[in-house]
Amino acid sequence: MIGRVIADVRRRGFSAVLVDDGSADATPEIAERAGAVVVRHPVNLGQGAALQTGIEFGLRNGAEFVVTFDADGQHRAAEIETLIDALTESRSDFALGSRFLGATVNLPLSRRLLLKAATWFTRVTSGLRVTDAHNGFRAMTRRGASRIRLRQNRMAHASEFLEQIARSGLPYVEAPVTIEYSEYSLAKGQKLSDALSILLDLSVQRLQR
Amino acid sequence: MIAQLILTGLLGGILLYAWGQYRRAPVIGLVSMLAALTGLYFVWFPAQASRLAALVGIGRGVDLILYVWVVISLIVLLNLHLKLRAQMELITVLARQLALANASSQSTRT
Numbered sequence: 001m002i003g004r005v006i007a008d009v010r011r012r013g014f015s016a017v018l019v020d021d022g023s024a025d026a027t028p029e030i031a032e033r034a035g036a037v038v039v040r041h042p043v044n045l046g047q048g049a050a051l052q053t054g055i056e057f058g059l060r061n062g063a064e065f066v067v068t069f070d071a072d073g074q075h076r077a078a079e080i081e082t083l084i085d086a087l088t089e090s091r092s093d094f095a096l097g098s099r100f101l102g103a104t105v106n107l108p109l110s111r112r113l114l115l116k117a118a119t120w121f122t123r124v125t126s127g128l129r130v131t132d133a134h135n136g137f138r139a140m141t142r143r144g145a146s147r148i149r150l151r152q153n154r155m156a157h158a159s160e161f162l163e164q165i166a167r168s169g170l171p172y173v174e175a176p177v178t179i180e181y182s183e184y185s186l187a188k189g190q191k192l193s194d195a196l197s198i199l200l201d202l203s204v205q206r207l208q209r
Numbered sequence: 210m211i212a213q214l215i216l217t218g219l220l221g222g223i224l225l226y227a228w229g230q231y232r233r234a235p236v237i238g239l240v241s242m243l244a245a246l247t248g249l250y251f252v253w254f255p256a257q258a259s260r261l262a263a264l265v266g267i268g269r270g271v272d273l274i275l276y277v278w279v280v281i282s283l284i285v286l287l288n289l290h291l292k293l294r295a296q297m298e299l300i301t302v303l304a305r306q307l308a309l310a311n312a313s314s315q316s317t318r319t
Binding site for chain 2: 019037038039040041042043045049052053056057060151153204205207
């Protein structure tokens, strides 16, 4: 799966950065062969931490735009251009992919309800008028990326990301994207128990300075 | 009297600990200080504790003090959790710098 995803991205002329968050299998080698630059965490830190590492790598290497893209095959490389076009046309600093403005393939009802609840929660807590709160497919300008400092290493990073966009005051736009669910991506996706630990993580972070 | 002195010593220790934590985690520090001060008050004025306990339907004043102690323990536990999170953040920053430095030295070599 990972080789195909990276090959798709590279075919469209984009650089691909894969953050290896302590994989025990051959994922980094496959990604490297497919044309990705691999940044290796010395220990497993979590998805949020990997995302921040990827963003910082992009910034350090002069990226004009940074796009976050899941490696489990649920995003379409062809839609990277859709997000970047949305950024440039609207002169925004963040383009957030929305599956509810675009399309979903094989999205189970339980997951749809969970995502709707998460979106409602995000609209209330961050004030952002978004239709999809937990979509990992997003693009940002260099200026936007430099305002993101994710501290939530685990699953709560998606909500934290939106909170930081709201706090930055920079313009954002939503763009329609397609999310294709497979057995593989559903197994890796969030569940109700994750939602509870996300809420707990976000609450605990508010107690810290 | 002996028990009162021992409890005063323990609660005084908690009070100092909470004072020390106030700058790092203001909410936790403040709540801990309030809980410790309440505990101290009830240790020295047990009749007040009994009256308040009867008012809130707990029964004996000593039970109320015990509950206060449990609350303090839970707050200390939460504070410990916050400290672990802060340490994890430091580890993350270090690990990230290491990963980025290794990646850039590799790309320089190739």
